[in-house]
Amino acid sequence: MDTSWKIAVIGSGPAGFYAAGEFFRQKSWDIKVDMFDRLPTPFGLVRGGVAPDHQKIKSVTKIYNRIAENPNFRFFGNVEFGSDLHQPDLLKHYDAVIYSVGSSSDRALGIPGEDLNGSHSATEFVGWYNGHPDFRDHKFDLSVKNAFVIGMGNVALDVARILAKTPEELAATDITDYALEALRKSQIENIWLVGRRGPLQAAFTPSELREFLELPGADVMVEGNSLELDSESREILETKASKDTKKNIEILEQISASKLSGKKKRVHFLFLASPLEISGEAKVEKLSMVRNQLVKQADGSLRPQATENKIEEDAGLIFRSIGYLGKPLADLPFDQKSGTIPNECGQVKDTESGNSLRHCEYVAGWIKRGPSGVIGTNKQDAVETVHRLLETFLAEKIEPGQNVDLPDIVTLLESRKVEYVSFADWKLLDAYETEAGQAQGRPRLKLTSITEMLEIIRQKR
Numbered sequence: 001m002d003t004s005w006k007i008a009v010i011g012s013g014p015a016g017f018y019a020a021g022e023f024f025r026q027k028s029w030d031i032k033v034d035m036f037d038r039l040p041t042p043f044g045l046v047r048g049g050v051a052p053d054h055q056k057i058k059s060v061t062k063i064y065n066r067i068a069e070n071p072n073f074r075f076f077g078n079v080e081f082g083s084d085l086h087q088p089d090l091l092k093h094y095d096a097v098i099y100s101v102g103s104s105s106d107r108a109l110g111i112p113g114e115d116l117n118g119s120h121s122a123t124e125f126v127g128w129y130n131g132h133p134d135f136r137d138h139k140f141d142l143s144v145k146n147a148f149v150i151g152m153g154n155v156a157l158d159v160a161r162i163l164a165k166t167p168e169e170l171a172a173t174d175i176t177d178y179a180l181e182a183l184r185k186s187q188i189e190n191i192w193l194v195g196r197r198g199p200l201q202a203a204f205t206p207s208e209l210r211e212f213l214e215l216p217g218a219d220v221m222v223e224g225n226s227l228e229l230d231s232e233s234r235e236i237l238e239t240k241a242s243k244d245t246k247k248n249i250e251i252l253e254q255i256s257a258s259k260l261s262g263k264k265k266r267v268h269f270l271f272l273a274s275p276l277e278i279s280g281e282a283k284v285e286k287l288s289m290v291r292n293q294l295v296k297q298a299d300g301s302l303r304p305q306a307t308e309n310k311i312e313e314d315a316g317l318i319f320r321s322i323g324y325l326g327k328p329l330a331d332l333p334f335d336q337k338s339g340t341i342p343n344e345c346g347q348v349k350d351t352e353s354g355n356s357l358r359h360c361e362y363v364a365g366w367i368k369r370g371p372s373g374v375i376g377t378n379k380q381d382a383v384e385t386v387h388r389l390l391e392t393f394l395a396e397k398i399e400p401g402q403n404v405d406l407p408d409i410v411t412l413l414e415s416r417k418v419e420y421v422s423f424a425d426w427k428l429l430d431a432y433e434t435e436a437g438q439a440q441g442r443p444r445l446k447l448t449s450i451t452e453m454l455e456i457i458r459q460k461r
């Protein structure tokens with residue numbers, strides 16, 4: 001009889017993999033992990049979010065590959081929680097479930113005109129250039145002159161950088177072929193990054209910002225006098241600003257001091273401005289904004305406040321990048337405001353408001369804490385969840401298999417005719433993509449259609 005613990009992990013992004021890895025590190029527990037993902041490809045945003053020109057970051061998948069080699073690990077790609085599998089199915093087959101489904105939606109600006117053609121979320125654009133099957137058919141009108149990215153985090157910088165890079169630079173990456181072709185024909189001349197707060201409060205990190213000093217095809221400038229800090233900002237910079245903030249200011253000063261050299265494109269950093277309205281006949285034509293000033297709060301922090309000063313700019317494309325947001329999962333509580341599943345140290349709460357906890361359901365990663373932090377942040381986060389689970393099982397004296405009353409999940413998937421993809425199958429696809437890429441001197445050529453992915457896997461098996 002199999003006396004091992006059986007855990008289902010829903011979502012194969014960093015959080016899911018770090019959770020699996022932590023289970024396998026427990027020498028005194030015999031644990032089997034089945035990981036499910038709605039896509040045939042694993043690794044979540046490492047494949048579908050991290051920018052194509054940041055290949056080094058993607059090498060974190062080597063760690064996930066090693067975890068997947070554990071004989072107690074199985075991957076079931078192309079299996080969606082909520083359509084192919086439901087919560088009651090999982091609770092009948094597994095001792096516990098960890099939901100690590102990330103945050104696949106995004107926050108809206110909530111301003112008039114946001115739904116006009118030409119106004120998009122960064123999520124759509126990032127998914128499109130990275131070949132996420134959900135976004136491959138999206139169209140972006142790159143024949144316009146002015147593109148605006150609303151937001152000053154690393155994702156906003158990714159979007160602006162991809163728009164600013166030359167086709168030659170992009171051709172050395174694993175950006176999708178269709179995005180490369182569309183960007184090759186791009187007529188965009190001005191790329192604006194708009195932040196409601198000042199440079200001191202920007203959420204991007206110095207390593208991402210520094211790349212703007214080295215763009216061969218774009219001049220970069222800081223608009224207005226936003227680097228002339230008011231006395232309160234100056235005091236914060238000198239007394240309590242983090243190392244990253246100080247570095248950001250240094251780099252922005254370098255950007256500001258650098259000479260414009262007539263390059264084809266220009267990136268504008270516009271701080272202390274909030275979008276008010278997007279307007280146009282059938283599509284985006286103008287963006288109205290208001291200038292903000294920083295006002296000291298009771299807690300000493302500086303918050304942006306609108307002034308009387310309005311700005312209007314010609315705009316052909318607008319990308320909002322003001323934060324990702326989780327989506328609710330069937331049969332699980334959900335906090336609409338934070339876009340997360342309510343939990344205590346990763347253990348799912350029974351309801352949105354109360355404090356009672358579910359014994360067998362846990363969360364990790366962005367759906368647990370919200371869309372913040374880098375890939376590595378999810379490790380600590382997943383480790384906390386795994387230990388909470390193990391401690392709960394010990395405290396409740398739960399025995400392996402105690403709540404499980406059905407055979408292997410494969411029986412259920414086959415009875416539902418779900419064409420699932422194993423990790424060995426993914427490896428076939430991975431080899432196909434990397435070989436196709438290498439033939440063109442690129443890291444990989446991504447397949448973007450699920451049908452096509454399954455077809456290649458069937459052929460190569």
Ligand SMILES: Cc1cc2nc3c(=O)[nH]c(=O)nc-3n(C[C@H](O)[C@H](O)[C@H](O)COP(=O)(O)OP(=O)(O)OC[C@H]3O[C@@H](n4cnc5c(N)ncnc54)[C@H](O)[C@@H]3O)c2cc1C
Nearest residue numbers: 011013014015037038044045049081101102365366374375
């Ligand atoms: C555009 C972008 C760029 C980024 N760049 C960097 C970077 O350069 N460096 C860095 O350190 N961090 C970066 N990050 C942050 C990093 O990607 C996240 O911290 C991390 O991916 C979050 O991990 P996760 O496992 O919680 O979610 P995800 O990575 O989103 O993984 C969730 C997984 O769950 C699956 N899933 C969702 N719903 C279901 C369902 N119903 N059924 C089955 N499976 C489901 C998804 O397909 C996905 O594979 C970036 C984030 C974004 C958005």
